[in-house]
Each structure stands twice: as C-alpha cells, then as structure tokens.
Amino acid sequence: MVLLGFILGLAVGIGFWIWQQVQLNRYLGRVLQPLSDSAKVTLPLLPRVRQEISTLKQQRQDLQKSLQTYQDILDFAPMGYLQVDEENQLLWCNQQAREILYLQRWQPGQVRLLLELVRSYELDRLIEQTRDRQKPQTKEWLFHPSCDNAAELPTIKSLALRASGLPLPNGQVGVFLENRQPLLDMNQERDRSFSDLAHELRTPLTSIRLVVETLQHRLEPPLSRWVDRLMQEVDRLISLVQGWLELTQIEANPNMQLQLEPVEVRSLIASVWETLEPLAQRQHLSLSYSGPEDIWVKADKARIYQVFLNLLDNSIKYSCPNTNIRVEAKIRFPEENHQHISIPSILEINLIDSGTGFSEADLPHVFERFYRGDKARTHSALTETNSLGSIVGNGLGLAIVRQILLAHSGSIKAMNHPDTGGAWMQVILPEVVANSQSQDYS
Template identity: 80%
Template sequence: MHLLGFFLGLAVGIGFWVWQQVQLHRYLGRLLRPLTSHFYKMRLLLIPRLRQEIAMVKQHEQDLQQLLQTYQDLLNFAPVGYLQVDEENQLLWCNRQAQEILYLQSWQPEQVRLLLELVRSYELDHLIEQTRDSQKPQTGEWVFHRSCEDAAEMPTIKSLALRASSLPLPNGQVGVFLENRQPLLDINEVRDRSFSDLAHELRTPLTSIRLVVETLQNRLEPPLNRWVNRLMQEVDRLINLVQSWLELTQMEANPNMQLQAKAVELRSLIASVWETLEPLVQRQHLSFSYSGPENLWIKADKARIYQVFLNLLDNSIKYSPPYTNIQIQAKILSTKDNDPASPILEINLIDSGVGFSEADLPHVFERFYRGDKARSHSPQDGNSIGAIVGNGLGLAIVEQILIAHGGSIKAMNHPETGGAWMQLQFHEVMANSLSQDYS
C-alpha cells in the first residue's frame, strides 16, 4: 500500500513538472516570436548592404593594387636607381636602373636576400643603417667597384661614382635613390682635356703676336702707340689666362703635386706681397694692418704661397673703397686633441668692400665663376699685377695650392666690415712659431 502511494505521488510530480516545462516553452515561444521575425527581416535588409560593402572593399583593393603597379612602372622607367630593403636589410625590390648600376644580374623580383650578399658595398650598407638609426634622410657619395661572377667580363666592368639619397620608411624599411655620376665626370674629364689641349695650342700663336706687338711699340709714335699699348695689355691678359688654365688643370689632375717645401716665414712673405702691390695701394689710398705672432714659420713651397697671398690681396685691393683698411689676423689654434705637436695656423684676411652675395659664396672657388657684378668688375682691371689676377681662375688656383699643402680656405662675409673674409688654415706649422706663440 505504501509502495503504491509512493509511485502514485511520483507520477503526479513528474506529470506536474512536464506540464510546467510545456507551459514555459509555450510562453517563451510567444515571447520570442516577434523578435525572431524582426531579426529575420533585419537580416534580409542587411545582406544586400553587406554584399555592397564587400564589393566596395574589393574595388578599393583593386585600385590600390593598380596604383602600386603604376608607381612601380614609373620607378622602373625612372632615370635614377631605386631600391628598398626591410628592417633586416633584405632587398625587397629595385628598379631596372638600380639593377644596372649595382650589377644585380642574378637577382629576381620574387627573391628576398640580404643586400650585402648581392651588392658588396660597405658604403651603401652603412648609409642604410644611418638612415634607420636616425630616422632622417641621408646622402652619401662614393666610388663603387662592381663585382662580377664571370672573370672574363671583369676587364670590361668600370668603377662608378655614385651618389645616394636614402629615406626612412614604416616598419624599419629604407628606400634608397641612386644616381650614377660617372657619365658627368667622364664628360668633365673630356672637357678639361680638350681645354688643356686648346690652351697648349694657343701659347705659340699668342707668343708670336706679342713679339709683333713689341716690335710695333718701338716703331710707332704717339698717339698711335696708345692702341698698340692697349693691344699689348689684351695679349698679356690672354697669355696669363692660358697659363693659369694649364696650371689649374695640372693641379687638379695631380693634387699631390711636387712642392719645393722648405721653411717659410709667413709674416715677411705677406709684407713682400704688399710691397709688390704698392702702386695699386697708393692709387686707392688703402692701409694694411697685421695682428698676430711676428714669427710664423710653416713648411711650404714659398713661390706657391706667395702666389696665394698675391691673388688674395690683389682682390681685396680691387674691391676695397678708398681710404679703408685691409686686415690680416693670424693665430695658432690647438687641435681637437690639444696636441701641441700638431697645431693649426689660421689666417683671416678681411677687407671693407662689398663682400659676396649669399648666392655666390658656395661658388667663389669655381673656375670662371662670375657672380655679383659688384665683385666681378673693377676699374683696376687691366692693370692687375701677377699672372693669376683678373682671369677668373685665381681663387680656384689658390684653393688647389692650399689643398696641395694640406690646408684649406673658406670664403665668408665679415659681420663688422661687411667685406670679404677669407679664412686660411695651414697644418705644417714649425716649432719656430710654437716656442713663443702656442699655448
């Protein structure tokens, strides 16, 4: 009896639980039926829009791919080389010009290899590392010696003078533009050789013309001899121009030219140059001042250094207003390591003329450069003293002479006088100058 009651109660409880679950599912069904219908309708509305967005993304991707291909085609036909490396200096891509310049015959566009494996150029690798480290554009120039796997082709491969401009890219990548400057250097070499040959050929007829003019000078009376004197001045000017051109060409072709180096006392040499230019000084009523050590001994070719100061002082005299002063300031500088055994002698030559324009300053040492008319013409033209004055080559020769002596020259405008400021530096200072002047 008890067992029957137990099973009857169990059956009633299970039945009641089943009834509750059925009622609950019915209630949830009635509750969710409107929402399910809404979501279904929303899905029907969103599917076309989603398909439209997907189509737009695909079209945008195609446009980007087409634009990328256009840029690659432009770079491929560009007259300069371009290459791009990743953060590990692996070559990702380069154009045709870069392949020709760097002789990348074995590289294929789908290959990713270390740039240093393909191009044996420490300078290029160092430029890329500098760009990545500084995150700033860099430039560099060097002579690239191309390598070749075929030994038979080695004699035909020529070294190239390259100029590179690099810029940092996202994700550690670096892009490099390469310019082959060798054709320009070859053209300049051919031009210089042609001018030198022409100058050699001109010397003989100019000498003959001068002899004829000298003969006419002795036979003509005033006022006819005035024209002959003028002709003599122009012939001398042409002879000086030819000689200066030959001299400059020889210096540039052989920077380590043979110098008759010996002890030279610079203070007295400058004084002798000033005495040579005394006629021009008196005409302009100019004065000269020197400040610095009295005994300045350097190891140099006396004739060449005399030529340097002759040209510089003559230019200062030309462009200085009357009754002004030309200054020469000398001092001995210590080196970066404060080594008394290797000091630097600095000489500043300052005038009170019109100075240089900012556009002319980077070019004043170029041959035949004519800048501001205020400094390219002087009433004393034609009366200059010395073989290198007034022909447009003087400052170029001065620079080459100083380079041959291991020195340098810089052109500026003095902030106080407003005139030209030439700063010379010599490294071969002798112990005679150091004993009392160097500290």
C-alpha cells in the same frame, strides 16, 4: 503531460535560437561599425556585409593598381631606386638600380641581404644612418662593382655614385641612386679639350706679344696708346691660358709633388705685398698685420706665395680707396688636445678688405672656375691697366688657390666680414712646425 513537456522544450529551443541570433547580430554590428559610413543604416544585415566585402575588394584592386603604377613609374625613371626592410633585406629595386649595382642575379620575390648582393659598405652604412637618424641622408663614393664571372671583370669600370636614403615606416629604407660617372667623364673630356686648346694657343699668343713689343718702341702717341691697350689684352689672354693649364694640372694630380719646407708666413706675406704695392698705391691702400711674428708652416713656398698673391691681388682690386686690408693670423689647437698629448696645431689666416663684399648668391660659387660674380665686385678690374705687371683677373685665381690649399691638406672659406662689410677670406694651413710665441696665442 507529454504534450506539456514537448511545448516547454519547444519554447526553450526557440528562445535559445532567438538569443543566438541576437548575439550574432550584435557581433556583426560591432565588426561592421568601423566600416559603416553612417550610423543610420536601413539596409538589412546580410546585404550590408555583402556591400562592405565588395567595397573592400574594390579598394584592394585600386591599391594594387596604384602600386603597380608607382612601380612602373620608378622602373621608367632615369634614377635607380631600391627598398630594404628593417633587416636590410632587399625588397624591390627598379631596372636602373639593377644596372648601376649589377643586380642581374636578383629576381623579384627573392628576399636576400643587400650586402650579399652588393659589396658596398658605403651603401650599407648610408642605410643604417638613415634608419638610425630617421632623416634623409646623402652620400657620394666610388663604387667598385663585383662580378661572379672573372672574364667580365676587366670590362667593368668603377662608378661615381650619389645615393640619398629616405626613412620609411616599419624600419624600411628607400634609396635613390644617381650614376654621376657620365657627368664626370664629360667634364674630363671637356677639360682635356680646353687643355689641348690652351696648349695650342700659347705659341701664337707669345708670337703676337713679341710683335706688339716691337711696335711699342716704334710708335708715338697717340698711336702708342692703342698698342698699349693691345698689350694688355694679349697679357690677359696669356694669363688666362696659363691659369687654365695650371688649374687643370693641379686638378688632374691633386696629390702633386710639393717641395715641402719650413716657411715663415709673416715675411712671405710681406714679400707678396711688396710685389703688389704699386697697385695698392693707386687706391692709397695699406696693409695691417696682427698676430704672431714668427710663424712657420711646412709648405711649398712657391705655391703658398701664389695663394697669398692671388688673395691680396683680389683684395686690392675690390677695396674702396683710402682703406685698409687686414691680415689676422692666429694659431689654433684641436679641441681634443690635452697638456700631456702632443697634437699638431693649425694656422688660421684671415684676409679682410673694406670693399663691397660678396652677394649671398655668389658666396657658394666664388671658388668655381671662371666665376666672376656680382659686377659690383669687378668695377676695379674692368678699369685697371697692366703697365705695372698686375695679375689681370680671369676667374681662375680663387679656383687655383683652393686647389693649392687642398694639396696642402688645408682649406679656404669665403665670407663677408660683419664689421667692414668687405670680403673675408679665411685660410687654414696645417703643419705649424715652429713658433717661438705659440704659447702666447693658443
């Protein structure tokens, strides 16, 4: 009886142990199934476990090496990079970002809010916009670094920065930083050098012109033709020097002192056309105006006159013979305007010619200095004479126009007109101060 009980207990124990082994094998099989490369594995269970663990360790080492390689690349890159988590805590930044943002007090491994380390609300706002929109965002601003040491503050200069935010998984954001200050300093130094050179050139050019004027009255044809050509080139150089000096002066002082007064735009444009009409008659060009007859804007009359002088001069140069130059004016009101709210209106003036227009490659650059664009739009300028006092093209006219309009809080846009195929310049001027017919054109 005792022996039977012993055998029965032993059988129950062995059965329980076998059941545990079966359950353990099933559990390990379920755990290792995602890690298995094939459903048919002939290796025993424990060697499989050791092999998978070894594979995971190797993969982890490879990932750590790759991460370290990427960090080394970012550290070596000439552009700053930083990464924040979903709460805008700084996770990592490279050496360039430390130097640009003065992050010497931050050490790797620290987790601190970026705004505590860098007092830049523009950067913080860029990160928030990137995270909210889940699209890359770009922003430029003037960064004023902060420093704990008061003695170093006079030596710290503001920097012109451009930052590009990139959305990352789990609410993280990566930011690439570009220090644009050296480029701006180089451009300023270049402008100063050109301005100094232009100042030095004015006196000898004036002297040369006086000599040429004297020769013009003493020489007979055909020799006088060469003197006339020399006078044209001298005038072109004088115009170039004067235009450069004027442009650099406006750019150096964007908030220049403007002699603001009410200006009637229709009569101003008519006055400009009278000045340029001898040039227009060569190609049998006409001017048409449509829009209100009594439009007054608050502007510097001499500067706005120069704007339309440059624009209409360009239209004459690049228009086809026997065509019409259109000037269309209209008054626009902001969309948020209501009958019970008085909001200043703005003036939109469209100048449209029937020339060759701009190429698609030229459109983004037409307001850059010295940009002459497609040769197809310079055929008239290359053959024109200066006997009637025309404005000889030098690649600065549209750049000056843009700066003058910016000083008036206005703008200008270059396009190609869909009907005529020619150039379409759209000028926006704020501060419409008086207009007897404004209610008819709203």
